[in-house]
Amino acid sequence: MPLDRAGGEGAAVTSDSAVTSEPTAAAVAVRFQKVARHFGEVRAVDAVDLAIRAGEFFALLGPSGSGKTTCLRLVAGFEQPDAGHIEIFGETVEGVPAYRRNVNTVFQDYALFPHMTVLDNVAYALRIRGLGKAERHDKARRALALVRLEGYDDRRPVQLSGGQRQRVALARALVGEPKVLLLDEPLGALDLKLREQMQVELKELQQRLGITFVFVTHDQGEALSMSDRLAVFNEGRIMQVGTPEEIYDAPRNRFVAGFVGSSNVLEPQVADALCGTRGLCSLRPERVRLLAPGEAAAPEEVVAEGRVTSLQFHGATRRLAVALPATTLTGTTLHVTLSSALGLPPQAGATVRLAWPRSAMHAMDDV
Amino acid sequence: MADAALTSNAVERGGGGLRRFSDVLVTRPRLLLLILLAPPLVWLGVVYLGSLFALLLQSFFSIDEFSGLIQHEFTLKTYGELLQPANLDIILRTVTMAACVTLASAAIAFPIAYYAARYARGRWKALFYLAVMLPLWSSYLVRVYSWKLILAKEGILNWVFAELHLTWLLDVLLALPVIGGPSLSISYIGTFLVFLYIWLPFMILPIQASLERVPGSLIEASGDLGATPRQAFATVILPLALPGIVAGSIFTFSLTLGDYIIPQIVGSSRLFIGQAVYTHQGTAGNIPLAAAFTVVPIVIMGFYLWGAKKLGAFNAL
């Protein structure tokens, strides 16, 4: 089976820009064309092209300093690009201040106005627009009901817990019915259980409202579970854009393979020695299985033999590191993730035989 | 859904004048900065820096002895006048007093600051802070005045000495050459006491601040390594408190050098630098000489700061 290049909806792959899936039928909510933003010497955003579709839940994923937050701020209007072109629903927004954009943000630290009550916080955008008190309070209450925070109208932000503040921030951003909702690592400050709960709620909310959500996170698990599509950032550039499955199964380069989930990166000579494939490949540890002694591999599988150097128990899974001993492959370690349900694992130092489908290996750009 | 999204605007156009003015300011942060900074900088530049420049300029002018008018011509004659023995006396007197006050205030302030930094906790700490700041916040003149009351011949200090039958001690002190005098309020001892009192908070606060920065674990560590409390004090605490002491000394030294009110109210008729400045610019209108006198403390403090920096007193900051 031939190896695929990382797909999408079929677009040109240029050497220094990311894969952009050009939307055809749906409208484009946010479009970046060769957008750049420097801070002195640092290129925070470096020639980024991006097209976010209307109504999708889009994640900007990357390590800190990768430019994802700067891109979000460029959409919000807190930063202006040094080069390139940004459009929101077809309208040019370079030079347009944030308050003229029908785009609202949920900040990482929530940024609730400490001197206003919850209700006044949420009603703020409507107050600016000139709505009467009764009307804007009514709409604010409905927004609060949407995020399931009724009954806190007269409290001050300082009296609320982190999770409650986050809901207020969300309601405040939604009450004005923005065209795009931006979320800057909104779940970072929450504890695990609350975070998981909010992930589900945010997803449901977005699907119910149909508004385009653009979500910045450094947590790849979050990005994979919540987004319709995501962009992986590194050092100011987009490495890859695609659906979570595409990104996970077919990472385009070393960075994506390493950042999103963990992966085996097989150097060209190693891949060649193993199965005659040319080029750099990635292989997910969970696609590898252990062959029982005497068991034959399936015809579409690649086989390798090695020695177990370490074994870790991770609850639902076990992780093995297997050193491949053949002369051309010395120094290559293959990581294997096995389900704990599969019974007793091999001992450290034991020799094992591994097998994986050829199609599980994906070609990557050697960048 | 897509159609609805496209019909209403993603970007607001138009708006009132104020909103559009805001557009200009927000998209040009430098312009905003300029507008914010211009008034205070212009004021401070013209009023303050301009005055300082005028001061320097005046020190290079001279006064004509006969007409009493200021000659606006560059000359070093006025600085030359500073070298007259009477004026040199004034300078020396002031510097000596400043040094004595600095040393004494450091000695007195240290226990207070040490206690406040190391042993006062919570409510007591706030109380201490208030207790030190309170005198600082109340009127300078009132505090100086209070000492005139205290040091007066018939005042409380003499009364205390009399009650303790120590009047003879007071007489001995007052009979000391140079620093003694007819009474406490007309003697260098009196002046010294008042300076000490007034500047004490300026010494306490920096020392306390620098002592607070010393983690308790350092002292425990030194004890752990075998140092006696005295050794720990000398080798660990004192050096780390030094920036605070130096900062405090800068205050006490420079404030004493320039003060003209305290020596006038409590002291002999022999002048200090501040008084010389005040007198010369007053009825005599000899501003050049007053200016020249003022430059002296500036230069002295310049050397002091430079010396302190060289000795690494600011390194721990």
Place this chain on the structure above:
Amino acid sequence: MRSSGQTTGTRASTGLKVAAAAGLAFLHLPLLLIFLYAFTTEEKSYQFPPPGLTFKWFAVAWARDDIWAAISLSAQVAAVSTLIAMLLGTLAAGAVARSRFFGRETVSLLIILPIALPGIITGIALRSAFSLAEIPFSFWTIVLGHATFCVVVVYNNAVARLRRASGSLIEASMDLGADGFQTFRLVILPNLATALLAGGMLAFALSFDEVIVTTFTAGQQSTLPIWMLTELVRPRQRPVTNVVAVFVIAVTFIPILAAYYLTREGQHSGGEGK
């Protein structure tokens, strides 16, 4: 191995406690005496103990026109200087607190300088300038000096408050549709209000009490501190001076205490370095 007697963090030695207590008493006793002497019956000297106590000096002080004139001038100068200082200080704080620009440290230094340098330098500098520019002494020459060193007091309070406030508040406000002016009115100003009030009160107290620079810029005019200085050098009715001193303590002390409470949440107010 711990040396004997090393009890860090638990209790101080008695010697230290005594020294600290004595030092604090030294700081506070003189002020108490001022209060005492406002009630003494002895007019000609500072006799201790006071021969008798009376309230009459308060009435005498109340009746003296020169005192009222001095109070009036001091109050007017303080009011105008405070307003100017609040305007300039807030503008400067707005510029410095949130932006990074070339020369930022220098601006901070320039603002602090008038109060950092000894008063006599500021005083004689202004005097030199007035002389060179041939500006006669007036209400405005006093205000010029006062406003200049009061700016830093307001500035410090405003900067401290602006720095503490979350930077994203301004962005959040703009994000929701408020332009710069609306944001200032609805978000920045309410959060800054108590800090500005505190700064203003401190500036007022500072100006009201100021004498070192004022003697150089007042000419023949008498603010209350100048009045007091004249009395100290050539006393007329000593207890009356004490009554005025009590008044000055109250007028300067109360705003400062109030300012302290207004800005107390973790910050030291700009009251030091007078």
